[in-house]
Amino acid sequence: MMVRESNKGDLLMKICSIIVVAAVTSLLWVQAVPGAAPQERDPRVVVITVDGFRADVIHVADTPHMDELIENGAFTDQADILGERYQGNETVTIPGFSSLMTGVWADKHGLDDNDFEGHNFEQYPHFFARLKEQRPEAVTVSVLTHRRLSQHLVAGSADIDHIERTPAEPEEVLENRKVRDRNMAETSARFIREADPTALWVRPYLPDATGHRIGFSPEVPEYVEAIEEVDRFVGTIMEAIRSRPTYAQEDWLVIISADHGGRGRGHRGGHDHPEVRHVPLIVSGPSAKHGHRIEEGYIVDVAVTALVHLGVEIDEAWDLDGRAVGLEER
Numbered sequence: 001m002m003v004r005e006s007n008k009g010d011l012l013m014k015i016c017s018i019i020v021v022a023a024v025t026s027l028l029w030v031q032a033v034p035g036a037a038p039q040e041r042d043p044r045v046v047v048i049t050v051d052g053f054r055a056d057v058i059h060v061a062d063t064p065h066m067d068e069l070i071e072n073g074a075f076t077d078q079a080d081i082l083g084e085r086y087q088g089n090e091t092v093t094i095p096g097f098s099s100l101m102t103g104v105w106a107d108k109h110g111l112d113d114n115d116f117e118g119h120n121f122e123q124y125p126h127f128f129a130r131l132k133e134q135r136p137e138a139v140t141v142s143v144l145t146h147r148r149l150s151q152h153l154v155a156g157s158a159d160i161d162h163i164e165r166t167p168a169e170p171e172e173v174l175e176n177r178k179v180r181d182r183n184m185a186e187t188s189a190r191f192i193r194e195a196d197p198t199a200l201w202v203r204p205y206l207p208d209a210t211g212h213r214i215g216f217s218p219e220v221p222e223y224v225e226a227i228e229e230v231d232r233f234v235g236t237i238m239e240a241i242r243s244r245p246t247y248a249q250e251d252w253l254v255i256i257s258a259d260h261g262g263r264g265r266g267h268r269g270g271h272d273h274p275e276v277r278h279v280p281l282i283v284s285g286p287s288a289k290h291g292h293r294i295e296e297g298y299i300v301d302v303a304v305t306a307l308v309h310l311g312v313e314i315d316e317a318w319d320l321d322g323r324a325v326g327l328e329e330r
Protein backbone atom coordinates (compact mmCIF):
# COMPACT_ATOMS: atom_id res chain seq x y z
CA MET A 1 0.00 0.00 0.00
CA MET A 2 2.69 2.41 1.17
CA VAL A 3 4.76 1.65 -1.91
CA ARG A 4 1.83 2.24 -4.21
CA GLU A 5 1.02 5.48 -2.40
CA SER A 6 4.61 6.63 -2.83
CA ASN A 7 4.53 5.69 -6.52
CA LYS A 8 1.37 7.70 -6.90
CA GLY A 9 3.12 10.61 -5.15
CA ASP A 10 6.12 10.34 -7.49
CA LEU A 11 3.87 10.32 -10.50
CA LEU A 12 2.02 13.37 -9.19
CA MET A 13 5.35 15.14 -8.60
CA LYS A 14 6.46 14.29 -12.14
CA ILE A 15 3.23 15.60 -13.64
CA CYS A 16 3.50 18.75 -11.54
CA SER A 17 7.07 19.42 -12.59
CA ILE A 18 6.19 18.85 -16.26
CA ILE A 19 3.38 21.39 -15.91
CA VAL A 20 5.69 23.88 -14.18
CA VAL A 21 8.41 23.46 -16.82
CA ALA A 22 5.85 23.85 -19.60
CA ALA A 23 4.40 26.98 -17.99
CA VAL A 24 7.81 28.60 -17.51
CA THR A 25 8.88 27.70 -21.04
CA SER A 26 5.72 29.16 -22.57
CA LEU A 27 6.14 32.30 -20.46
CA LEU A 28 9.68 32.78 -21.76
CA TRP A 29 8.52 32.05 -25.26
CA VAL A 30 5.72 34.64 -25.06
CA GLN A 31 8.20 37.27 -23.89
CA ALA A 32 10.60 36.55 -26.71
CA VAL A 33 7.97 36.55 -29.41
CA PRO A 34 7.12 39.71 -31.42
CA GLY A 35 3.81 41.23 -30.44
CA ALA A 36 4.39 41.73 -26.71
CA ALA A 37 1.95 44.19 -25.14
CA PRO A 38 2.67 47.72 -26.44
CA GLN A 39 3.11 49.17 -22.95
CA GLU A 40 6.07 46.83 -22.36
CA ARG A 41 7.86 48.12 -25.43
CA ASP A 42 10.14 51.09 -25.93
CA PRO A 43 8.05 54.07 -27.16
CA ARG A 44 9.21 55.97 -30.26
CA VAL A 45 7.63 58.69 -32.40
CA VAL A 46 7.84 59.89 -35.99
CA VAL A 47 6.02 63.15 -36.73
CA ILE A 48 5.46 63.89 -40.42
CA THR A 49 4.06 67.39 -40.91
CA VAL A 50 3.22 67.94 -44.55
CA ASP A 51 3.31 71.53 -45.80
CA GLY A 52 -0.04 72.39 -47.41
CA PHE A 53 -1.98 69.11 -47.04
CA ARG A 54 -5.64 69.84 -47.62
CA ALA A 55 -7.67 67.11 -45.91
CA ASP A 56 -10.27 66.23 -48.52
CA VAL A 57 -7.66 65.26 -51.13
CA ILE A 58 -6.83 62.14 -49.12
CA HIS A 59 -10.18 60.68 -50.26
CA VAL A 60 -9.24 61.13 -53.93
CA ALA A 61 -5.53 60.32 -53.97
CA ASP A 62 -4.20 56.76 -54.09
CA THR A 63 -2.45 56.52 -50.71
CA PRO A 64 -1.97 52.87 -49.69
CA HIS A 65 0.57 53.61 -46.94
CA MET A 66 -1.53 56.28 -45.26
CA ASP A 67 -4.64 54.11 -45.66
CA GLU A 68 -2.86 51.36 -43.76
CA LEU A 69 -1.86 53.79 -41.01
CA ILE A 70 -5.46 55.02 -40.74
CA GLU A 71 -6.67 51.42 -40.48
CA ASN A 72 -4.17 50.75 -37.68
CA GLY A 73 -4.82 53.98 -35.87
CA ALA A 74 -6.96 57.02 -35.22
CA PHE A 75 -7.85 59.61 -37.85
CA THR A 76 -9.74 62.75 -38.67
CA ASP A 77 -9.96 64.68 -41.93
CA GLN A 78 -11.14 67.72 -39.98
CA ALA A 79 -8.27 68.64 -37.72
CA ASP A 80 -8.43 72.40 -37.27
CA ILE A 81 -5.38 74.61 -37.73
CA LEU A 82 -7.00 77.33 -35.58
CA GLY A 83 -8.17 77.10 -31.98
CA GLU A 84 -11.38 78.33 -30.45
CA ARG A 85 -9.70 80.69 -27.98
CA TYR A 86 -7.47 82.47 -30.48
CA GLN A 87 -7.63 82.94 -34.25
CA GLY A 88 -5.57 86.09 -34.63
CA ASN A 89 -2.84 84.46 -36.71
CA GLU A 90 -2.61 84.12 -40.48
CA THR A 91 -3.29 80.66 -41.97
CA VAL A 92 0.32 80.28 -43.07
CA THR A 93 3.34 78.09 -42.46
CA ILE A 94 5.30 79.57 -39.54
CA PRO A 95 2.34 79.95 -37.12
CA GLY A 96 1.17 76.48 -38.24
CA PHE A 97 4.45 74.66 -37.62
CA SER A 98 4.93 76.54 -34.37
CA SER A 99 1.53 75.33 -33.10
CA LEU A 100 2.19 71.76 -34.34
CA MET A 101 5.53 71.49 -32.55
CA THR A 102 4.89 73.47 -29.34
CA GLY A 103 1.31 72.38 -28.62
CA VAL A 104 0.07 75.95 -28.08
CA TRP A 105 -1.79 78.51 -30.19
CA ALA A 106 -0.22 81.61 -31.69
CA ASP A 107 -1.14 83.99 -28.86
CA LYS A 108 1.21 81.94 -26.68
CA HIS A 109 4.04 81.08 -29.10
CA GLY A 110 3.81 84.65 -30.38
CA LEU A 111 3.84 84.17 -34.19
CA ASP A 112 0.91 85.51 -36.18
CA ASP A 113 2.58 85.54 -39.59
CA ASN A 114 5.45 84.07 -41.61
CA ASP A 115 8.13 85.67 -39.50
CA PHE A 116 9.99 84.59 -36.38
CA GLU A 117 10.11 88.12 -34.95
CA GLY A 118 8.81 88.21 -31.37
CA HIS A 119 8.49 84.46 -30.82
CA ASN A 120 8.02 83.12 -27.33
CA PHE A 121 9.74 79.74 -27.72
CA GLU A 122 11.65 80.21 -24.46
CA GLN A 123 8.38 79.78 -22.61
CA TYR A 124 6.71 77.47 -25.15
CA PRO A 125 9.48 75.38 -26.73
CA HIS A 126 9.44 72.60 -29.34
CA PHE A 127 8.26 69.29 -27.84
CA PHE A 128 11.80 67.92 -28.26
CA ALA A 129 12.88 70.30 -25.46
CA ARG A 130 10.06 69.05 -23.17
CA LEU A 131 11.07 65.46 -23.93
CA LYS A 132 14.74 66.16 -23.16
CA GLU A 133 13.78 67.86 -19.90
CA GLN A 134 12.32 64.62 -18.54
CA ARG A 135 14.25 62.08 -20.60
CA PRO A 136 17.73 63.51 -21.23
CA GLU A 137 18.80 60.21 -22.83
CA ALA A 138 16.18 60.57 -25.61
CA VAL A 139 17.59 61.01 -29.12
CA THR A 140 15.84 63.72 -31.16
CA VAL A 141 16.18 64.21 -34.91
CA SER A 142 14.76 66.89 -37.19
CA VAL A 143 14.89 66.74 -40.99
CA LEU A 144 13.98 70.07 -42.57
CA THR A 145 14.74 72.16 -45.62
CA HIS A 146 14.65 75.61 -43.99
CA ARG A 147 17.50 76.84 -41.81
CA ARG A 148 15.15 79.42 -40.19
CA LEU A 149 12.73 76.79 -38.87
CA SER A 150 15.65 74.93 -37.39
CA GLN A 151 17.34 78.01 -35.88
CA HIS A 152 14.27 79.46 -34.19
CA LEU A 153 11.87 76.59 -33.56
CA VAL A 154 14.11 73.54 -33.13
CA ALA A 155 16.58 75.86 -31.42
CA GLY A 156 19.13 73.28 -30.38
CA SER A 157 16.59 70.73 -29.08
CA ALA A 158 17.52 68.20 -31.81
CA ASP A 159 20.57 65.97 -31.40
CA ILE A 160 20.61 65.68 -35.18
CA ASP A 161 19.47 68.89 -36.87
CA HIS A 162 19.58 68.04 -40.56
CA ILE A 163 18.92 70.56 -43.34
CA GLU A 164 18.30 68.84 -46.67
CA ARG A 165 19.97 70.80 -49.44
CA THR A 166 18.04 71.79 -52.54
CA PRO A 167 19.55 69.76 -55.42
CA ALA A 168 21.03 71.58 -58.41
CA GLU A 169 19.04 69.35 -60.78
CA PRO A 170 16.38 69.16 -62.11
CA GLU A 171 15.82 72.84 -62.86
CA GLU A 172 12.02 72.76 -63.06
CA VAL A 173 10.84 73.79 -59.59
CA LEU A 174 8.25 71.10 -58.86
CA GLU A 175 10.45 68.30 -60.20
CA ASN A 176 13.24 69.72 -58.08
CA ARG A 177 11.09 69.79 -54.94
CA LYS A 178 9.97 66.24 -55.64
CA VAL A 179 13.59 65.09 -55.74
CA ARG A 180 14.33 67.04 -52.55
CA ASP A 181 11.38 65.39 -50.74
CA ARG A 182 12.58 61.97 -51.91
CA ASN A 183 16.06 62.76 -50.60
CA MET A 184 14.50 63.90 -47.32
CA ALA A 185 12.59 60.61 -47.03
CA GLU A 186 15.81 58.65 -47.65
CA THR A 187 17.69 60.78 -45.11
CA SER A 188 14.95 60.20 -42.50
CA ALA A 189 14.99 56.46 -43.24
CA ARG A 190 18.77 56.41 -42.75
CA PHE A 191 18.46 58.18 -39.38
CA ILE A 192 15.72 55.74 -38.31
CA ARG A 193 17.98 52.80 -39.18
CA GLU A 194 21.27 54.21 -37.90
CA ALA A 195 20.73 56.99 -35.31
CA ASP A 196 18.29 55.12 -33.02
CA PRO A 197 15.92 58.11 -32.67
CA THR A 198 13.40 58.38 -29.85
CA ALA A 199 11.59 61.11 -31.80
CA LEU A 200 11.99 62.25 -35.41
CA TRP A 201 10.31 65.24 -37.07
CA VAL A 202 10.26 65.65 -40.85
CA ARG A 203 8.44 68.05 -43.14
CA PRO A 204 7.65 67.12 -46.77
CA TYR A 205 7.09 70.22 -48.90
CA LEU A 206 5.90 69.22 -52.39
CA PRO A 207 2.11 69.73 -51.86
CA ASP A 208 2.56 73.39 -50.84
CA ALA A 209 4.88 74.09 -53.77
CA THR A 210 2.40 72.42 -56.15
CA GLY A 211 -0.60 74.22 -54.66
CA HIS A 212 0.97 77.66 -55.06
CA ARG A 213 1.91 77.01 -58.67
CA ILE A 214 -1.04 74.99 -59.97
CA GLY A 215 -3.73 74.83 -57.30
CA PHE A 216 -4.71 73.26 -53.98
CA SER A 217 -7.63 71.06 -54.99
CA PRO A 218 -8.69 67.43 -55.30
CA GLU A 219 -9.54 68.38 -58.89
CA VAL A 220 -5.96 69.38 -59.72
CA PRO A 221 -4.18 66.18 -60.85
CA GLU A 222 -0.74 67.59 -60.01
CA TYR A 223 -1.84 68.34 -56.45
CA VAL A 224 -3.32 64.85 -56.08
CA GLU A 225 -0.04 63.42 -57.40
CA ALA A 226 1.88 65.50 -54.84
CA ILE A 227 -0.13 63.82 -52.07
CA GLU A 228 0.58 60.43 -53.67
CA GLU A 229 4.26 61.37 -53.56
CA VAL A 230 3.85 62.12 -49.83
CA ASP A 231 2.39 58.63 -49.48
CA ARG A 232 5.54 57.13 -51.01
CA PHE A 233 7.50 59.30 -48.55
CA VAL A 234 5.50 57.70 -45.72
CA GLY A 235 6.15 54.26 -47.23
CA THR A 236 9.93 54.84 -47.18
CA ILE A 237 9.74 55.81 -43.50
CA MET A 238 7.56 52.82 -42.57
CA GLU A 239 9.93 50.42 -44.32
CA ALA A 240 12.85 51.84 -42.32
CA ILE A 241 10.93 51.50 -39.03
CA ARG A 242 9.95 47.89 -39.75
CA SER A 243 13.47 46.96 -40.81
CA ARG A 244 14.96 47.84 -37.42
CA PRO A 245 16.38 44.68 -35.77
CA THR A 246 14.82 45.82 -32.46
CA TYR A 247 11.42 46.62 -34.03
CA ALA A 248 9.61 43.90 -32.01
CA GLN A 249 10.67 45.50 -28.74
CA GLU A 250 9.65 49.01 -29.87
CA ASP A 251 6.33 50.83 -29.94
CA TRP A 252 6.43 53.26 -32.87
CA LEU A 253 3.76 55.91 -33.09
CA VAL A 254 3.45 57.68 -36.44
CA ILE A 255 1.70 61.05 -36.46
CA ILE A 256 0.85 62.77 -39.76
CA SER A 257 -0.66 66.24 -40.00
CA ALA A 258 -0.14 69.61 -41.71
CA ASP A 259 0.28 73.35 -41.11
CA HIS A 260 -2.66 74.32 -43.38
CA GLY A 261 -4.63 73.24 -46.44
CA GLY A 262 -5.32 75.56 -49.36
CA ARG A 263 -7.76 76.81 -52.00
CA GLY A 264 -7.08 78.31 -55.39
CA ARG A 265 -3.36 78.97 -55.33
CA GLY A 266 -3.04 80.05 -51.73
CA HIS A 267 -4.01 79.64 -48.11
CA ARG A 268 -3.65 83.10 -46.57
CA GLY A 269 -6.86 84.53 -45.04
CA GLY A 270 -8.37 81.06 -44.78
CA HIS A 271 -10.28 81.61 -41.52
CA ASP A 272 -13.68 81.02 -43.11
CA HIS A 273 -12.57 78.27 -45.49
CA PRO A 274 -12.61 74.61 -44.41
CA GLU A 275 -10.34 73.75 -47.40
CA VAL A 276 -7.64 75.82 -45.70
CA ARG A 277 -8.46 75.10 -42.06
CA HIS A 278 -9.02 71.35 -42.23
CA VAL A 279 -5.99 69.13 -42.38
CA PRO A 280 -5.57 65.39 -41.78
CA LEU A 281 -4.51 64.05 -38.41
CA ILE A 282 -3.35 60.43 -38.33
CA VAL A 283 -2.16 58.83 -35.06
CA SER A 284 -1.09 55.27 -35.82
CA GLY A 285 0.75 52.37 -34.25
CA PRO A 286 0.33 49.56 -31.71
CA SER A 287 -0.58 52.09 -28.97
CA ALA A 288 -3.13 53.98 -31.07
CA LYS A 289 -6.86 53.31 -30.99
CA HIS A 290 -7.43 51.27 -34.13
CA GLY A 291 -10.21 52.36 -36.46
CA HIS A 292 -10.97 55.32 -34.20
CA ARG A 293 -12.32 58.63 -35.43
CA ILE A 294 -10.76 61.60 -33.64
CA GLU A 295 -13.45 64.07 -32.58
CA GLU A 296 -12.37 67.70 -32.40
CA GLY A 297 -8.75 67.26 -33.40
CA TYR A 298 -6.45 70.28 -33.55
CA ILE A 299 -2.91 70.70 -34.78
CA VAL A 300 -1.77 71.60 -31.24
CA ASP A 301 -2.66 68.00 -30.30
CA VAL A 302 0.30 66.68 -32.31
CA ALA A 303 3.06 67.71 -29.86
CA VAL A 304 1.07 66.63 -26.79
CA THR A 305 0.18 63.24 -28.29
CA ALA A 306 3.87 62.65 -29.08
CA LEU A 307 4.93 63.61 -25.54
CA VAL A 308 2.33 61.43 -23.82
CA HIS A 309 3.25 58.46 -25.99
CA LEU A 310 6.92 58.95 -25.04
CA GLY A 311 6.02 58.77 -21.35
CA VAL A 312 6.49 62.46 -20.60
CA GLU A 313 4.35 63.79 -17.73
CA ILE A 314 2.50 66.86 -18.97
CA ASP A 315 3.13 69.65 -16.45
CA GLU A 316 0.21 72.05 -15.86
CA ALA A 317 2.75 74.86 -15.65
CA TRP A 318 3.62 74.31 -19.33
CA ASP A 319 0.19 75.71 -20.12
CA LEU A 320 -0.27 73.59 -23.27
CA ASP A 321 -3.40 73.95 -25.42
CA GLY A 322 -3.28 70.51 -27.07
CA ARG A 323 -4.30 67.19 -25.62
CA ALA A 324 -3.31 63.63 -26.40
CA VAL A 325 -5.63 62.16 -29.04
CA GLY A 326 -6.06 58.73 -30.58
CA LEU A 327 -4.04 56.78 -27.99
CA GLU A 328 -5.27 53.72 -26.16
CA GLU A 329 -5.68 54.23 -22.41
CA ARG A 330 -2.73 52.83 -20.50
Ligand SMILES: [Zn+2]
Nearest residue numbers: 052208212267
Ligand atom coordinates in the same frame (compact mmCIF):
# COMPACT_ATOMS: atom_id res chain seq x y z
ZN1 LIG B 1 2.25 77.90 -48.68
